[in-house]
Amino acid sequence: MLLYSLDLFGTAVFAISGAWVACRKDMDIFGAMVLAFVTAVGGGTIRDVLLGATPVFWFQDTLYLTVIFASTLFAIALRKWHEKAQWPLQVADALGLAVFVVIGADKALTYGAEPVVAVMMGVLTGCGGGAIRDVLADEIPNVLRNEVYASAAIAGGAVFVFLNSVLGFTLAAVISATLVLLMRLLALYNNISLPRFQLPKINN
Amino acid sequence: MLLYSLDLFGTAVFAISGAWVACRKDMDIFGAMVLAFVTAVGGGTIRDVLLGATPVFWFQDTLYLTVIFASTLFAIALRKWHEKAQWPLQVADALGLAVFVVIGADKALTYGAEPVVAVMMGVLTGCGGGAIRDVLADEIPNVLRNEVYASAAIAGGAVFVFLNSVLGFTLAAVISATLVLLMRLLALYNNISLPRFQLPKINN
Amino acid sequence: MLLYSLDLFGTAVFAISGAWVACRKDMDIFGAMVLAFVTAVGGGTIRDVLLGATPVFWFQDTLYLTVIFASTLFAIALRKWHEKAQWPLQVADALGLAVFVVIGADKALTYGAEPVVAVMMGVLTGCGGGAIRDVLADEIPNVLRNEVYASAAIAGGAVFVFLNSVLGFTLAAVISATLVLLMRLLALYNNISLPRFQLPKINN
Numbered sequence A, B, C: 001m002l003l004y005s006l007d008l009f010g011t012a013v014f015a016i017s018g019a020w021v022a023c024r025k026d027m028d029i030f031g032a033m034v035l036a037f038v039t040a041v042g043g044g045t046i047r048d049v050l051l052g053a054t055p056v057f058w059f060q061d062t063l064y065l066t067v068i069f070a071s072t073l074f075a076i077a078l079r080k081w082h083e084k085a086q087w088p089l090q091v092a093d094a095l096g097l098a099v100f101v102v103i104g105a106d107k108a109l110t111y112g113a114e115p116v117v118a119v120m121m122g123v124l125t126g127c128g129g130g131a132i133r134d135v136l137a138d139e140i141p142n143v144l145r146n147e148v149y150a151s152a153a154i155a156g157g158a159v160f161v162f163l164n165s166v167l168g169f170t171l172a173a174v175i176s177a178t179l180v181l182l183m184r185l186l187a188l189y190n191n192i193s194l195p196r197f198q199l200p201k202i203n204n
Helices: A002-024 A029-051 A063-077 A086-110 A115-136 A149-167 A169-190 B002-024 B029-051 B063-077 B086-110 B115-136 B149-167 B169-190 C002-024 C029-051 C063-077 C086-110 C115-136 C149-167 C169-190
Strands: none
Touching: A002 A029, A002 A063, A002 A086, A002 A115, A029 A063, A029 A086, A029 A115, A029 B029, A029 C029, A029 C149, A063 C115, A086 A115, A086 A149, A086 A169, A115 A149, A115 B063, A115 B115, A115 C115, A149 A169, A149 B029, B002 B029, B002 B063, B002 B086, B002 B115, B029 B063, B029 B086, B029 B115, B029 C029, B086 B115, B086 B149, B086 B169, B115 B149, B115 C063, B115 C115, B149 B169, B149 C029, C002 C029, C002 C063, C002 C086, C002 C115, C029 C063, C029 C086, C029 C115, C086 C115, C086 C149, C086 C169, C115 C149, C149 C169
C-alpha cells in the first residue's frame, strides 16, 4: 500500500535527522539509535498513548524498527555529507511530515476524536518526535520557534479532517498531504517565519 | 457545576502562564499555544495515561481546548502588562492549583488508587503541567526548586484524601482547596521556601 | 521471592542516585523526592504505558513508594558521603540495572511483544528512569553519551529473551543478569566507552 510505504519513508527520513542531531551532540552509537528512534516514532507513540491505542503501533510491526536501525547506520556512515544533504533531507522531511500528519489525524478519527482533537493528533504525530529529540539534546524544541513547520502541519491536518468527511479518505489524504508539502517547500524556498514576539525577562 | 467552572478557570490561568513563558523564550505563536496547552492540561494528561483513563480527558470535552486557545490569544495580546499582572496571576494560579489537586486526587480514587498514590496524582495534576512547560523551555522545573508550591499541593492532596473518606467529597474538597490556597498566599506574602541543601559537585 | 527483593533493591539504589543529582542541582526536598521517584520507576512506568499495562505497576504495590521515600531520606542524610559512596553505589547500580532489564523484557514478553521489542523494553526499564532524571535536571541524558551502560542493557536483554525461550525464565534471568553485571563492572574497572563520533556543527 502506498501510504504504508510513505510512512516507512517518513520514518527513515526522521530517523536520519535524529541520528545527525546525536552526532552533533557528541553522543555515542546508542545515543544515535535512541534519537533516531524517538524522532521517527515519538510523535505517533504519544498519540497512541493518549488515544489508549496500546500496545503502541511499533509493537505489532517491527518493520519500523528495522527501518530505523538501517537509517541510523546509513546516517552515521554518511555523516560527512550532512551539509550537502541538507536540501534533499529537508524536502524528504517535508514529505514525511505530510504523511505523518495525515496518518495521525486519521487514526484519531477512527478512535472517535473530535475534529479539532484529530487535527492536534495529526500535528503531534508529525512534530512530536522532533520535539522530543530536541528535549533529549537539551535544546528548546525547534518546532516551537522556527519556520512554518507547525503551521503547515496544522493547515494540513485541518484540511484533511474537513475533506475526509466530504470526499473520503483517499482524496482528502492526497490533497492535504500535497498542501503540507507545498507549504514546507515554499517556506524552505523563502525562509518565511511566523511573526515572533518578545517579552523582557520576567523574574519569577 | 462549580467545580467544573473552577477547573476551566484553572485551565485558563495555567494557559496564560504557559503562553507568557513562551513569550519570554522568543517562541512563535505556535510555541505559545503548545506551552499554554501543556501547562494547562499536561499534569492531568499524564495522570490519565498512568491511570489508563484513555482517551484522555480533553478528548471528550473540547471546551478545555477552546479555553486554552482564547487564553493564549489573551495572554499574547496583554503581554506588555505581564509585570503588573504578576500578583493577580499568582493568586489565580493558587486557586487553579487548589482545584487541580482536588480533581486529580479524586479521579485517582475513583480508579481505585491507594491513598498515597491518590495524593501523588493530585500533586501531579497540579504541578505536572508547569514542570513540562519548564522542560520544553529548556529549564529545570521551577517546582523542583522554588517556593512552597509542591508542599501546598502535597498537604492539600493528603487532607483531601483523608477527609474524603470521612466527610464526603464536597466538604473535603472545600477544606483542602482552601488549605492549598492559604498556603500559597502565605508563601507568596512571606516568600517562604522549603529548606534547601547543597552538595559540592560530583564528577560522574 | 528473590526477584522481587532484587527489584526493590534496584529501586532503592536508583532512588539514591536520583536524590543525589537533585542535591547537586540545588533542588529542595520535594525535588529530591521527584528525582528519586522518576529515576527509580520512570523506566518501568513508560514501559507499562507503552504496553497498555495501566494502571502502572506502582499503583497496586505501594511498597515501591515506601522504598523510594526511605531511600531519599537516607540519601539526603548521607549526602556528605556521596564521594566515598561512588564506587559501592555504581556496583549496586549495576545490579539494579541487571534486575530491571530482566524484569522489563519479561513483562513485555508476557504482553506478547516481538523479541526485539522485548529487548527494547528491557533497556527502557533499566535506562529510562536515569534519562528522565537527566532531562529534569536540564542535562543531556548520560546514557546517550557515556560508558557501556546501554550496551550492557542491550546485551543482557538480548541474551535473556533468547535464553528465556530455550531454558525457561529462571536460568535465563540468572545468566543474563550476571552478564549485565559483569559488563558493567568491567566497564567501571576499565572505564571503557563505546566509540564516539563527532560532526562539525550544522546550522539548521
